[in-house]
Every structure is written in C-alpha cells, then in structure tokens.
Amino acid sequence: MSTDAIATPTPEQMTELQAVTDRARAGDHTAVPRLRELLALFPRxxxxxxxxxxxxxxxxxxxxxxxxxxxxxxxxxxxxxxxxxxxxxxxxxxxxxxxxxxxxxxxxxxxxxxxxxxxxxxxxxxxxxxxxxxxxxxxxxxxxxxxxxxxxxxxxxxAPPAAAPLAAPVLTDRAAREAVANRLSGFFDGLPTLARDGAKAAASN
Amino acid sequence: MGWELRAASGKMYFYKATRGADGRVVKVYVGRGDRAHAAAAAAEARRNDREAVRRSIEAEAARTAGADELTARVVAAAALVAAAALLAHGWHRPNYGPWRRKRT
Structure with a gap:
C-alpha cells in the first residue's frame, strides 16, 4: 500500500470527533447524526x-x-x-x-x-x-x-444500528401514558397467583 | 544530615537526620570521631544507592518511551473511535462502567 493513499486525520477532525463523542456521551441526541457522518469518513x-x-x-x-x-x-x-x-x-x-x-x-x-x-x-x-x-x-x-x-x-x-433517535418518546397526556403496555403483563397472565393457589388449597381441605 | 560547622568551637560535627514517631525530622548529634566518619560514609553510600536506583528507573522508562508513546496514540484513537461507534449504535456507558446497549 502506498503512503499516498493513506489519509492522515487532521487534528481538527480528531478534535471534532472527540467533541461530538463527548456530546453524545452526555446524552445529546442531536450529536448522533454528525457522529455517524464522522464515522463514515473513518475508513479513509x-x-x-x-x-x-x-x-x-x-x-x-x-x-x-x-x-x-x-x-x-x-x-x-x-x-x-x-x-x-x-x-x-x-x-x-x-x-x-x-x-x-x-x-x-x-x-x-x-x-x-x-x-x-x-x-x-x-x-x-x-x-x-x-x-x-x-x-x-x-x-x-x-x-x-x-x-x-x-x-x-x-x-x-x-446488530443493525438504531435507526430511530435514541431518546425515549415523551408521553405528554395521561391516555398515551396508560396506553403503554406493561411488558411483563403477558408473562404473569399464564401463571397461577399465590392467592389463587392458597384458595385452591383451602377448598381441597 | 551532614557535617556542620559550629562557630563556638570552629570544628565540624556530623549530624544524622532521623524521622521521629510524630513524623518530624530531627537531627541527631553523632560527633566528629571515627563513629561520625563511619556514619557519614554510610549516609553517602545510601545516597549513591538511591541515585543509582533513580537512574535505572529513568533508563527503564526511557527504553520503553518510544513504544509507550506510539501505543498511547493508537489506544487513544481506538478508544475514541470505538466510543463514537458504540454511541452511534445506541450503546452507552453509565458511570464509567461497561458499555451497554440502551433499552428501546
């Protein structure tokens, strides 16, 4: 490989990558698109x-x-x-x-x-x-x-990169908040509860 | 620690520096006879040993300085690019712990 083909990153590019990474690390979602652009330049x-x-x-x-x-x-x-x-x-x-x-x-x-x-x-x-x-x-x-x-x-x-913004959606009204399903609710539906088990045990006695 | 001139007698006396139990350094009179010369020679030998160790530590650090510098550059760049890639893929690193995938 000839050295002419190698693109040396400038200090400004590294400084910008550092700054954008710091912003993304601090939770700034607006930094992510620029972060992806800079990473796309990285293979050079x-x-x-x-x-x-x-x-x-x-x-x-x-x-x-x-x-x-x-x-x-x-x-x-x-x-x-x-x-x-x-x-x-x-x-x-x-x-x-x-x-x-x-x-x-x-x-x-x-x-x-x-x-x-x-x-x-x-x-x-x-x-x-x-x-x-x-x-x-x-x-x-x-x-x-x-x-x-x-x-x-x-x-x-x-894994494929997250396409959507990394921020969780902010649910402003009460109805929207209540519409969010409990991810564990289906899991508990199929299981006998302790109270039900206790009642069965009492009936059999 | 060393030879000190006392004006009253116009002679040199050797004083040894020791650290007391309270952590303070105190000078202990040794004198100017054979015992003082032996203590001065021992102090000089200890000083030379310390200097030799210091020089060998410096030489050791200098021997690997080039490799350390190049390695540090690669490590810094790799850490930065890895952090950027992980953040772009929706990962985060809470409280300087391990990198984790963000819950969606």
Missing part, C-alpha cells in the same frame, strides 16, 4: 492508524526480542495469528483498530510482565521492582479495557 483514516499500530508493534517486538531473530519472528507470527483470530474475517476498519489496540496492549503487558519477572529473579532493588510491578499492572488494566471495548464493539457491530 483506518490505514493511517493501522500503520501507526504496526510501527508500535515493531518497537515492542524490538524491545522484547533484542538481537534474537527467532524470538522476533515468533512474536510477529503470534501477533498476526492473534489479530486474525480477534478480527474473525471482519473488514470493518473500526473493529480493525480495536483489534490493533488489543494486540498492542497484549504485547506491552507481556513485555512488562517479563521485565517484572526478571527484576524479581535478579534481586533488583525494591523501588525498581515496585516501579516495574506498577507498570505491569497499568499495562494489564489497559489490555483488559481494550478487550472489553472490543467485545462491546463486536456485539454492537453485529
């Missing part, structure tokens, strides 16, 4: 973030493997397999970026776990051990957050 930037993730993965692999070419190759193969498994054949650029996030945090968490283990093994100073343990915990937390986001995203993308 997907390649840029993909390249960034590739660079980051390369740096983590360099750190972990050092001059060991076998380990370097093994890590690259493992990372590819992980990305393929997590992507599950999807071509969605949003999911692709979420998978990149999981793969990177997985690499970072594993590298920092190995470093933490080495610090304990070599009897390094407690302050250095504490520093490495703290970084390991941060990396593990970041990995779990990335996984949670990926799981939610896969569920959301599997």
């Amino acid at each position: 930037h997907g390649a840029y973030f993909g390249d960034l993730a590739l660079q980051a993965a390369g740096v983590w692999i360099d750190l972990a493997a050092g001059p060991d070419l076998h380990l370097r190759e093994s890590l690259a193969v493992k990372l590819d397999a992980l990305r393929r498994d997590l992507l599950g054949g999807s071509a969605d650029p949003v999911l692709d970026l979420a998978v990149d996030r999981v793969a990177l945090t997985w690499l970072a968490a594993n590298y920092l776990t190995a470093m933490d283990g080495a610090a304990v093994k070599h009897g390094e100073s407690p302050r250095l051990q504490a520093f490495r343990a703290k970084r390991r915990h941060q990396a593990e937390r970041a990995h779990l957050t990335a996984l949670a986001a990926l799981v939610a995203l896969r569920k959301a993308l599997a």
Whole structure:
C-alpha cells in the first residue's frame, strides 16, 4: 500500500470527533447524526492508524526480542495469528483498530510482565521492582479495557444500528401514558397467583 | 544530615537526620570521631544507592518511551473511535462502567 493513499486525520477532525463523542456521551441526541457522518469518513483514516499500530508493534517486538531473530519472528507470527483470530474475517476498519489496540496492549503487558519477572529473579532493588510491578499492572488494566471495548464493539457491530433517535418518546397526556403496555403483563397472565393457589388449597381441605 | 560547622568551637560535627514517631525530622548529634566518619560514609553510600536506583528507573522508562508513546496514540484513537461507534449504535456507558446497549 502506498503512503499516498493513506489519509492522515487532521487534528481538527480528531478534535471534532472527540467533541461530538463527548456530546453524545452526555446524552445529546442531536450529536448522533454528525457522529455517524464522522464515522463514515473513518475508513479513509483506518490505514493511517493501522500503520501507526504496526510501527508500535515493531518497537515492542524490538524491545522484547533484542538481537534474537527467532524470538522476533515468533512474536510477529503470534501477533498476526492473534489479530486474525480477534478480527474473525471482519473488514470493518473500526473493529480493525480495536483489534490493533488489543494486540498492542497484549504485547506491552507481556513485555512488562517479563521485565517484572526478571527484576524479581535478579534481586533488583525494591523501588525498581515496585516501579516495574506498577507498570505491569497499568499495562494489564489497559489490555483488559481494550478487550472489553472490543467485545462491546463486536456485539454492537453485529446488530443493525438504531435507526430511530435514541431518546425515549415523551408521553405528554395521561391516555398515551396508560396506553403503554406493561411488558411483563403477558408473562404473569399464564401463571397461577399465590392467592389463587392458597384458595385452591383451602377448598381441597 | 551532614557535617556542620559550629562557630563556638570552629570544628565540624556530623549530624544524622532521623524521622521521629510524630513524623518530624530531627537531627541527631553523632560527633566528629571515627563513629561520625563511619556514619557519614554510610549516609553517602545510601545516597549513591538511591541515585543509582533513580537512574535505572529513568533508563527503564526511557527504553520503553518510544513504544509507550506510539501505543498511547493508537489506544487513544481506538478508544475514541470505538466510543463514537458504540454511541452511534445506541450503546452507552453509565458511570464509567461497561458499555451497554440502551433499552428501546
């Protein structure tokens, strides 16, 4: 892929996406149409973030493997397999970026776990051990957050997006409010009530 | 903690700084004999150890700084785009908890 084809998102585009996302997060339903428009533009930037993730993965692999070419190759193969498994054949650029996030945090968490283990093994100073343990915990937390986001995203993308506004309809008059059926009413209709059971038991006695 | 000049005698005396039970730092007189020189050497060694640990922590942070920076950029972009996509699909995240589908 040539780098000319990659559209680098401008800071203004990212700032707008952040602002519109914040508005939608705060419950502003008017932000949703613009959010969808911005997301529709995203596939053009997907390649840029993909390249960034590739660079980051390369740096983590360099750190972990050092001059060991076998380990370097093994890590690259493992990372590819992980990305393929997590992507599950999807071509969605949003999911692709979420998978990149999981793969990177997985690499970072594993590298920092190995470093933490080495610090304990070599009897390094407690302050250095504490520093490495703290970084390991941060990396593990970041990995779990990335996984949670990926799981939610896969569920959301599997279902069709909500076409209607996200707001619940506001029922102004009393008749309209009363017309809303209780979703559990049908469920209770078929069940014997405790009072009815009690009366039957009394009649049989 | 260190050698202090006392004007009355015109001589240097070593004082050790310790933290009392109430959390306040107090200076404890050690003197100027062999014991004072030994205490000063021990204090210097402790200072050097602390400095070496600080340098190794800095080196460790510097070694992963490039990877951390690139990862942080990807993670921030992925988190933003994922949040945008989830919100556009009618999901929400109450009280910074897990993402949930909104009831319709």
